[in-house]
Amino acid sequence: MIEWIVGIFLAIGVIFNFLASVGILRFPDVYTRIHASTKCTTFGTIFIVLATISYAIYSWKLEHDPAWITIAIHSALVVIFLVLTNPVGAHAIGRAARKSGIRPYGAVIDELEGRL
Numbered sequence: 001m002i003e004w005i006v007g008i009f010l011a012i013g014v015i016f017n018f019l020a021s022v023g024i025l026r027f028p029d030v031y032t033r034i035h036a037s038t039k040c041t042t043f044g045t046i047f048i049v050l051a052t053i054s055y056a057i058y059s060w061k062l063e064h065d066p067a068w069i070t071i072a073i074h075s076a077l078v079v080i081f082l083v084l085t086n087p088v089g090a091h092a093i094g095r096a097a098r099k100s101g102i103r104p105y106g107a108v109i110d111e112l113e114g115r116l
Contacts, residue, residue, distance in 0.1 A: 002058040009051035016044030029105035038090040
């Protein structure tokens, strides 16, 4: 049963990461590419780490080896740090692109033009 749960989590994570790659290649400007890369890779990594945590807890129940709990805790910390730093990094990249004068693709009304 645990193999199916881990497999499903891994499949969902790989699909989200694949969609992030497609979004980075297909979207027209830096702002939509940031959106694709941060949203999809965050969710993809969360599901991959959920698979790791599930397998680590299952293995700990079988073997009673504390190394499995260490792996689960470290994986949970990875998710916490990713959720905290990924949006901040995306915002910094978007703000730098905006201050550099990179305009969004398409017909966009910019109401902040004179305020920067």
